[in-house]
Amino acid sequence: MAKKLQEAEETIQRLQGGESSIERPEVNVPAPDTMVQAPTSFTNENLSTRMPLPPGPSMERNVFEVSPTNHQTRSNKSQDPNRPAPVNTDAAQDALAIDLSVDEHGKICYYGPTSAVHEPLSLDSPSTNSLGRGEGSKRTDLRSYLVSRAKESAIWEEFALGNASLQLGLPRQVMAKLLHLHWTWVAPMFMWVYRPAFMRDMTTGGRYYSELLLLVLCAHASKYYDSNHAQLLSSRVRVLLGDEIQKPSSIPTIQALLQLSARELAQGAISQAWLYSGMAFRMSADLGLQHNGPDIADLKGLDPVDLEIRKRLFWSCYFWDKAISLYTGRLPAVTELPRSPIDFMDDSAESETWSPYFEDTSPLTRLAPGQYPIMQSHAVSCFANSCKLSVIINDIIVQLYSKRSRAITESSLNDITTRLDNWRAASPIHLRCNPEFLPTICPPPHIISQNLLYFTTVILAHRPFWSAPAYYQVCMTAALSMEKLLLLLESSFGFENITYLMGYCIYTGASAVLEDAKNNDGSTHPTMQTFLRALNRGMAKCPLLERSLHIIIKGLKRAPVYRAPPDQSLSDTAALATINSYIPAFPYLDPVSPNDFDMDSYLNSMSMDAMASLDCYPELQIDLDEMMRHAPA
Template identity: 45%
Template sequence: MIMGGQYYSPFLLTVLCSHAARYGYQRTGEFLVLRAHTLLAAEITKPSSIATVQALLQLSARELACSSVSQAWLYSGMAFRMVSDLGLQHSGGTMRNGGRHTAEDIEIRKRLFWSCYVWDKAISLFLGRMPALTELPIDYSTDFGSSLTESAGDAEEFEPWSPSQGESVHLTKLAPGEYPPTQCRVLSCFSNYCKLAVIISDIILCLYSRTTQPDTIGAVKHLKLRLDEWRESSPAHLKCVPYALPEVCPPPQILTQNMLYHIAVILLHRPYFSSHPHRTECRQAAKRLEELCALFEKTFGSLRMTYMMAYCVYTGATVMVQDVRRGDVDAVAKLQTFMGALQQAITTCPLVQRSIEILRNSLSFKAPATSHQPVYSSLSPEECVAFQHHLPAFPYHDASGAHGGGDPYGGSLDTLSFLESFPESNWEATTDYWEL
């Protein structure tokens, strides 16, 4: 920053500060984001740059959490276009400075491409829209740090991590010094995260797009196999193992990865929710999410929750709604945990209010006395009606939030760019379920 190098810009610095200000300095953050908008006007008249892509990604995340959905979507799209313009999808691609770049340059370019790839999948899940970055280079790699010296890579991976930064900033419910010594594990965590994002992208494209798959059942079985293999091969230091959770929550980047794995399980099985084995898989994943949510609340408090975590909490809550309607006491307790976490998260992520409204509307929704819906053999008649009014898989559909037509959640299913928010409707013509 002092030297004003190629990876720094006032725009990037301003966006980072405005994003961080959400967690304690709201008025300062509002001022900074206005300043960022002014700087952006100048940036887009210049050639694409690494710093501008980074700033646009951060600005997209900030605007999404603050309910500025259109802006978040547009800023992310600008970032993805710049990635293509810079050729970041090719880690050894030619740069405009004559084609020469250092090992550090290569590493930065590779990490930024994957940051865009991961955020593309995240914002697609949040908004229920199709991913923009779906193709990967033939020789793609998530082996981060390989182009750096061994000492440099180790320094990043094993850097100490603490939720406390001096006397003025303390981001945990624990007393100062109580959080156990922990390593960042940033390289292995990001690498594993990217591998999971590739699988999630394929789940979205296979199950939630309007493109008909020639062999959907076979594709889904293969996706389950890949997801199981990912979980099995994940490093032990990145796993939060059920029945053996630590007393203190691991760093958020590690916890989020575990939550996202359970979300992938739900998204994979949700289209077959009328089948008991797949309903069980969804409920089991939701149970694991509730345990991780409680662990995070115990250590950090839900006020510190990111929007990615909030999305995971929302998805877990949707699985519990039918059980709550039937009076399942255990499901009621889990839903209370989810709702309490979402309610606290509103402070830093106002968009979470939309998720809460969907859940509340679902709990108060009364199914019609008569129904011409198809009956599923594995469900009771009451469950069949509830199933046909299945909760949206994605918490945002309509900017106005207005409830109209036959959709009690205000979602429009006519826009082809949107993911199918009621995935079970894709399977009306399917008579067979894939076996677990």
């Protein structure tokens, strides 16, 4: 025991000594591989209706593309002769010099080319810590380095818990349980916090830890444990937040704000959630997190851990931005994509065991202790894949639902469905849940969430066109697939702990089956019953879902939809009747009718720009007669 304590003290001293005392590998991240073309035919779980693209300019970007750059090798005379010289990108370096700078405290800051306070950087010679694009061996070195650091940090979690417990005055056992709940149930979906750096710096007092962030983690997870703790922790969070936002932007503050946004959204506090996320996105831009490729190592000799954190946090912002945009029906705020690919180097969490059990947390699953089999988390690949899907979601929102883009064409749909097909085909097999061949026990909830989000995206892509029978059937098939996934989730975990993102997926699925339910048994329609049951049970811990539930119930009370035969022209009256029978695409915006938008209530909702809201009824933006003539049978 004495020897272990001595080793612990030595390691803590080494960690407190800073990263400069640790030898870091000279590693290069290779350029993203060329995307493999998806096969022309897919399995029956592929839902997109495929149509030939009309002639015209092709879309500029697919889900996997990044901006191409030309690479040129530079020599580095100070480099270790036993290692290959790093490869740098001249174009990328020039762009970085325009956008980024380092202040007097060594913090990276982002300024545009018109800034009056920005002095362009001089990047004539790369540093020895440069992570340029190079051979696969360098990539392996980087991955090995980060994985070894992650394993090293894991052994200090017990010490970190003890230190933090004394600092916050929170019982150690309670803190351990709350953090376990966070890493198990909250973290995998959006990956807000890079666990190895956070736990390491909780021990050493480093820059990736803050008291505010720890309290937010615990408060967010407390909904799975004890609501009394949630109230106590939240009051302390509000006090600390007032101080933190007076300080310069920092990564822990961004992480705390993102999770505060998520927590407030779940509670139904839409304005607070929107404002917290907005501050986080502004801070992210202030730190230039959209620049997270290997070339920024030249700015300040950043450690590979720093680069990994920047990349993960940017994509957390990007993904969360799309999630909150969908629920609130507002345009995305984070739209700039980085040059580097979505590729996270530390995959140590990928193979970790995911288990719903921890001491007395068995109420989180319907399975008795020991019944849930050993399953890998696959958290890293799941997050990366969700980020790729969020790029498509962004384009669906902007192209099909934005009021600033009034023309909705089938060419947009064709491009999006092709990209969705490619995404689904390229998804790792361990992340794909085929509704026709589901296991008996549900995989970890973040994997189910991703599959629900995929089918939701299919519905959102086809909703503007669903007056055409073929497109409507695509939406129906997606909704039925979602029901099967939800029944699997219910059998293992119940619906009491569903998230706000799951709730939006359920709401979207209900919107697709609403017409069929009204014509067949109403609220007793089997699929609609599943959706209503999920929202009803989930709103106890996620009050936001109550509004979605009420909108669906109100929609069920309306008259059934008139659907014209394919060979019959749709009059304006019939078209309007068809659309008015649907529920809005976004549950937060619920106008009386699509042509009678209440501007006063809209202004009172804290959104001062009507054009920033999304179109709840995109069906109004298309020529129904023209679409019906050209839609597939």
